[in-house]
Structure formats: structure tokens, C-alpha cells
Amino acid sequence: MYDFSRGPLVWIAFGIFLIGSIYRIVSVIKLAKKDKVVLPYMTWKYGLRSILHWITPFGARNMRLRPAFTVMTYLFHLSLLLVPIFTLGHAILWRESWGIDLWALPNLLSKLMTFIVIIAGVIFVLRRIADPAVRFVTSAGDIVLVILVLAPFVTGLMAYYQLAAYQTILIIHIWTGALWLAIIPFTRIAHMLYFALTRAYMGCEFGYVRHSKDW
């Protein structure tokens, strides 16, 4: 089971993620052509200008209006992206499987970042429940999604601290991680793929077309 999980399962997950992502992006560009009024207005300059403003912490007014939330969101997303790739355990796997030598996060930092993901994820869920404006538009799926995203991090920590049967928890960790990876293109986590597109388009609508700013 472990061998399957470590080997083919991860391959399959990566495959689904890659092919799914390409499929989603290509079909969006196709649809954008059908929309007619999207692509003619897109320019690199204004697209990148908007993306830059919105990946810079406090680069937009809405981020400045809620500093604590902004910091948490940044750390969450940053950790969410970095930990799975650069955590020491994974770095070893990169080398073993593909011979890629990746820089690895120091153990302490990667533990910290994992905690950040989990704590932030929990706060997201609590915010969904506590903030009426968010609760009003929250569906069960939104909560399940957070749980799915957190699962590999929780199980990763459990494996690290050997909180349960190591082999079992490791397999669960791999399965939840694989699932997480595979569902990216097909759930709202796709915002990871679409962020640059929607942001760039709006940046162009505001900047290139309307001589205005969108942050």
C-alpha cells in the first residue's frame, strides 16, 4: 500500500493536476475568444501591474482596511505553497524520485508554517461561521474544501510527531495530499489557476481601458 501510495498514486495525482490545470486554462482561453470583448483589451503592462499590486502585502486598500486578516491570508497562502514543495521530507522525495535537488525548508520553519496553515484554516472556518456577511454566502462545500486543504497538513504533522501508527498516518497523509493536488483544477481551489487571469483582465479593464486603478 505504501509503495503504491508513494509511487503510482502520486504520479496519478500529479497527472490529474497537470492535465486538469492545462485543460481548465485552455478551455478558459477558448471561452474568452467566444466572449469577444475580453482578449482584445488585455495587455501585459496593465495585467502585470494589477497582479503585482495584489500580490504585494497591503498593496490594495481592502488589505489595509483589515491588517490582521491580510497578514494571516498572506502567511496562509505562502505556507500552503511552500511547505508541500520544500519541506525536508518532500525534498528527499524529489531527489529520490526525480533526482531533483531542491533546497529544503529548515525543519523548524516548515513546522511553523504548517501550524500557520492549520491555524489560519481554522480561523477561516470560524470566520465563515462568525461573520454574517461570509456566513450568508457559505455553503457546506466551502467548509469541506478547507478540511480537504488542511488534511495533508494535519496528517503531515501527525506523522512528523508520530502521533499515530506511522505507516498508517503516512499513507493517509499521502492520500489526502494526492487528493488535494488532484482536486485543484476541479474545485474552488482553481482560483489558484485563475487568479492571474481574472486579476490581469480586471487590471486591463481598469488601467488600459479606463485609465484608472483597481487596488
Added chain:
Amino acid sequence: MRETPESLVVDPGLDETIKKLTPEKIQTVVEHVLTKENAARLKVYSDTCVHCGLCAEACQTYISRDKDPYYSPVAKVKNTLWELVKNKGRVPPESIRDMSRIVFTECAVCRRCSMYCPFGIDIAYLLLVVRRICSLLGVVPAYLQDTTNSHAATMNQMWVQQDEWIDTLQWQEEEAQAEIPSCRIPLEKEGAEVMYSVIAPEPKILAQLLGNISQIMTVAGIDWTMPATDGWDNSNMAMYSGDFEVMGRVERLHWETAARLKVKKVVMGECGHAFRGAVYDGPRWLGWKFPPIPMVHAIEFYYDLLKSGRIKVREKYKKSVTVQDPCNTVRGRGLGNKLRYVVNELCESFIDVDPRLEHNYCCMAGGGTINCGPPWKRSRMVSNRVKAEQIEATGADVVITPCHNCHSGIEDIVGFYKLKKHVKFISEIMVEVMEIPDSLKA
């Protein structure tokens, strides 16, 4: 859907029209609009929205209604578009009524929320998709529909007859001549530098603005003309009611009129939505990437006149003033700083609003909301308490509104919240303070 005081508002455009709807008709129209008329944006926006609620703080209706979650931008999408998508258009006529109320009277499609969404989702566009559906189903607030009908029949928004239009221009030319004898409103002057176009409320109820512009053009020495045919009205409520065919027809005529008159540019009066219709939405529906002939908004025109010295100020306006940044020319054109230059040139004491420029709050009269008429006025007022507070906080005596919808909207707010402010267009102040060269005086 939740019952609110607004659910009880009587509007034949909603109450009577839904009686003729059948489930099949609703489903056909919804499917057509969702699959045939819209593509990438609808799909990506629907898939990308993570329901984070960060757009809520952007919306004046949400803030003004004590952060009632029902009024956040995303909630409006949830209560309308998501329902239609989820049910593949299988919704009862009563739902269409509620959706129509939400998209036409509780959102001014001002696009402020797009600046607060981390993904830049064009939430106003999503609600315009729903407006389109409502329009094709005929479920549109009666006064707004009537305005669209006026566009369709008369090519202007207030049923102005052709003779009334020309007659008003001739009358206002005489009025302007009482101030400056050489004033004219040159009609149908082929080859003039500028075609000046306005929205129908000017000839209908604010005719003095036409006399004002005649004075400004004369002092500035502009070679200008106005059409004596249909096509003079640059406004477009059909754009907001979702009747894009009528919108396109009106815009096409406006631009073909400018081309017929052989002008190099069109200068338009102080109106925001008309700028949006003539420069963005109209040309796009017709197939122009940008307007075929340059369109200069009044703010920019006045800026150029003052900056170049073609208009000089005799004595600055004394009362303290603040501004209403119109969404469609400030967020929609980046003219906020030019507006401030103009105001500072004309007025002694300018007190800015906060938040300002692109981040200013909508007047809650734009986007067709004020055209939904008296039944919805109270709702609009309740939806914009924050605007009243914002204006009051400036302590200024006068609010300058370079937009017709803003002007009426702020006047409503001033009345409703008893603010003791005056509301003025830039041109009214400009005519009062500009220097008239001796050579032009009687």
C-alpha cells in the same frame, strides 16, 4: 428569499409582468443568456469566487444598512445568478420578481466591489447578466422600462420630440445671447471641431445648462455644433435595463451623427453613465473596440479650457465646496485628479471627501437605479446613509456633481437626510466665475 420592506414595494413593471411568465419561457431565456450570450467571464467568475465576503465592505448598500449580509455584493449574486445557474433557470416567476428588484434597485453597478475582490471579479457584470435576463423576460421596474422605451421610440431618454429639442436650443441660444450677444448654438454645422452632446434631461428640465454651455463655448472660442436630428442624446438607460439591442441602436446613431457632422471629437455634458454607454458598453456591443471618434467628458474638457487659459477665472467661487466623484468618469476614466484641478481653479475653498477618487462611494442613483422611479426612492435613500455621512463630514456648503445621476442622487440624499447643502454642476459655477473678455461684452 427573505422578505424586506422593499419586497412590498408596488411596481407594475415587476408585479404585472411576472403574471405572463411561464416556467418554459424563464428557462429558455436563462439558458440563452447563460450559454449563448456569455462565456469566459461568467464561467471563470463563478468558479473563482471563494465566497470570502471581502467585497461586502465595498458596497454602500451593505454599509448603509448596518452591514446586513443580504446586501453584500456577493449576496446579491448568490440570490440571483447562483440561483439561476444552480436551477438551470427552473425558478418560479416570483423569484424573477425578487431578482429583478435586487439587480435593478439594490445595486448601482458602480463596480466599486471589483476593487475590493482579491480576484477582481466583475460583480457588476454578473448582476448585469441577470438584468439582461430580466429584460428579455420583460420584468424591469416600470419607470426604467419606460425610459428604455423612450430610447427605442425617440432615441432619447425622456420622450423629447424633435421639434422640442430644436426649439429648446434656439430658446437657450437667445438666453445665452442675453449674457453674451455673440453666443450661438450652431446647429448642424458640418466640419465643426466639436459636436456637443447631452442627455435628454437637459432640454427637458435643465435647459439653462444648454445656455451655459453656449456661453462657455463662446468665451473659449470653440468651433462647435449640435445636431438638429435624433442622435443628440448620449444617454443610455437601455444599457442598464439590459436591452442591449436598443442600447446599440442609440449608440450607433449617436456615433453616426458625429461622423455625419464631420467633427473631430465629441464633447459631452456632465454625465457619467452616458460616458460609459458612449465610450464602453455601446461601442463594444456594436463591435468597436474604442469609440470611433474621441469622446471628451465635460470634466476633461473644462480641465483643458482652464489649463490652456481659454477660460480664465474672474473671481473664485466663495462658498466651500466638496465633490461627488462619479463612478463612471472617476473609477471609469481616472478623471478624479482633473476634477480636483477644475474645482480648485474655480473655487476658493475645496474640502475633499474620504474615501475619494476611485474609492469614492456611489451616489446610489446611477446604474439606472434612480430611473426605477419614485417607488424605489426610499430604498435608495436607506441604501446610501454612508454617502450622507460622508458629505456631512466635509462640512462644505456645496456639493459639486459633474454627473446628472449623481446630481439628482445627491439632491435626494440632501433632502432625505436634511443635510442643508446645495448641489451644483461644474458649468453652473464656471459660468458664474469666468471672465468674459471685453470684446464679447454687449
Added chain:
Amino acid sequence: MFCKDSWDWQPDRKVVADLSRLRSSYAGIEEFAASPDGRVLAALVKTEDDQFTVWANGQEWPDKFELAWCLRFSPSGKLIVLVRIDDEWTVAADGKSWQERFEYAWDPLFGNDGLVVGIKYKRENLYGIAIEDKVWEKSFNGLRDFCLSPDGLRAAATVQVKALREADIFGFFEGVWSVAVDGKAWDKQYINAWNPVFNADGNTVAAEVRTDICDYTIARDNEPWDSRYGCVWAPVFHPRDNSVIAAVRNQGSWMLYRNNEPFWQGRYNQMWNQRLSSDGSRVAAIVSPDFGKWTIAVDDRPWPKLFSDMVLAPVFSPDGQRVAAIVKDGGRWTVAVDGVPFKESFEMIWDPVFSPSGQQMLAMAENSGRFVILANGRKYHKQFQKLWNPVFSPDGKNVLLKYIEDDKYCRQVVPVEELLG
């Protein structure tokens, strides 16, 4: 333009009027109008007593008016103006006012021969058309688009046949608009009707009509086409077989239809202003093959060259072999002939004029307030303060230029060779 044969086509330059002298004589002078043959320059002038009259070649009309506007020459050289006398409006033509007086009168149109003028009028809040001092028997609650038959003897207009209460959206959608021909409205009513047009013989009329919120079609003599479309634009008649040709929006793209059948196969992002050659054998239209790109399609074949800003209605040469159109690209105007734009572009340009043989082509253009003439796309060396569109002589050998230079209005006949350089 008719009776051109009788014009003076001897190459010569004549100063018709000195404008600086004119300017000192009146309190106000409005825009100038030049007669088709160039022999007369006219303007509305304001007299000392704050009245208006018409000044033409140094002569004032005997009558003065409280108000006057819209001074126009007809193709045959008849000079008309809309005037207010005793608070009522009418038409004054060649110095003589109509007997009929109106609450308001506007939008004069001429028949092709230029002898007949028709106007819209309002009386007691009802609207109608008057042709040569004769009013329609019936008038209507509203009237918007108006056309004359080619001989000018018949008129058609879109009319509102029933009054509506304020904001009566239900009455509106029942349909209160129709087309009236010579004062008689079609039986059928529509939500809207636009752009009526006569055929060449003036015995049939077509117009755009709207039958539901988003259902549009073409109606001819009271009968709408069987099909409904997402949108339509103004129809035209074929000059020979009287078929009706119009662009319609079908499943999101525009196609050219003829009598409710597909005429062109091409589907376009936009299409309008279709024009036919004089014998009807060729059709050209403004098309947008892709969003934001415009050109002319002739017989369903778009020119390969596309323009970003704007393309104006195509102009056929008299023999129908060549097509030219005003095009705008990158903010500059020029003319394209058979798909090839002139090398030079301008701040403004006017519709090109073909010689009778179609071999030569002239266009007038303007840069920074100075007018030039382009002969087959090449600039003639002279510039002008103001210029009217040039006219070819019937034999195509000479060109009539009407212009103002040094504040003098001149009529000049120039051999075509000189313009061609």
C-alpha cells in the same frame, strides 16, 4: 445632380463674393451655403433690428424673419430656409414663404430633382409631413424618421398612432408605432418602426420593425417578413427587382438577407449601411469580420485590409465597378478604394466623388483647418480656407471647385489633368 449640362464648364476662376466686406455689414452671419453650380453663395444674416434674412450674392431677400435656420440649397439650386413669422414656422424657398404655417417645422428633404421640398411639422401637438406647401390629411401623435420618394412627390414616416399615458409600458408593448405613407398609416402596429425607405419608383415602402422585446424584422407595405431576428438594420430596395435587402442579426452574428432569405452567406460581427450599384448588380456594406476590425465587403467578400476605428458607407463609381469608402485607423481618416487606402491620412475627409467614367476620383480633406483636394489619392498643390465637395463635369474633363480663400468665395473650373498633376 441634374442639369449639370447647363452649368458653365469653361475653365476659369471667378471671385463671387468678398466676405470681409460682408462681415462688416451685419451684426451676425451664420454658416455659408454654396449653390450646387457654385454661382451663388448664401448665408443667413442678422440685421440691425435683430431680425433674420437671407443674403445671397450681395442681395438680401425682401422678407425679414423673427428667426431663421437651416439654410440649404437643393440639388437643383433652390435655396430654402426654415423661418419664423409671427411666432409660426414655415418654409421660405427662393425668397417666397409657404402659405401654410406651423407650430414648428423642421428637417427639410429634397426630391432627387431638387424641385420638391418636404418637411416635418407640428400643429396642435400632432405631427405630419408637408410637401411643397401641402400638408398631410392626417397627422399623428408622434413622428420620427422620414423619407421622400425619389421624385419627391410621396413621403413616408414612422408615426405613433395612439397616445400613451405617462410610463405606460404595457400600452407601449402592445405597439403604437407604424409607418405612414402620404398621411395614411399602415394597419399593423409595431412596438417600434424605424428608417422607412421607398423603392426607385416610389410605389412601395419598407422599414425596420420590432414585434417583441427582442424580435425584429423588416416590414414592407404593412406586411412584416415571416421570420424574426435578434436585431435588424435599415433596409434598402434593389433598384431593378424591388427586392428588400437588410442586415439581420441571426444567432449572434450579422448576415445580409434579401426578402427574408439569406443573400450573403458570410456571418459578420457587425454589418450595416449596405449600398447597391446603380444597376443593382453589386452590393457593398460596412462589415466587421472580427471584433474591433472594420472594412467594406463587396458581394460578400470583405476587403483584406481591416481598419480599427471606423468605416463609413461605401460609394460606388457610376459604372458600379469601383467601390470607395472613408476609413479611419489609428485616429486618422483617409479613403480606401477597392480595399487600398490612400497613403496619406487626414484629420478629416469627405466622401469621395467618382468621375462619370469611374476612372478618376476626387476627395476633399482637412488638416489643421486647411482644406485640400485629393485626386486619385494625390494631393493637389493648392490649399483652401474652406472648400465644398468638388463636382465633375458631365464629360468628366473638368472639375468645379467652390472654395473660400483669402476671405473670398470663388468658383473655379479646373481641367482634371491639372488636378491630377
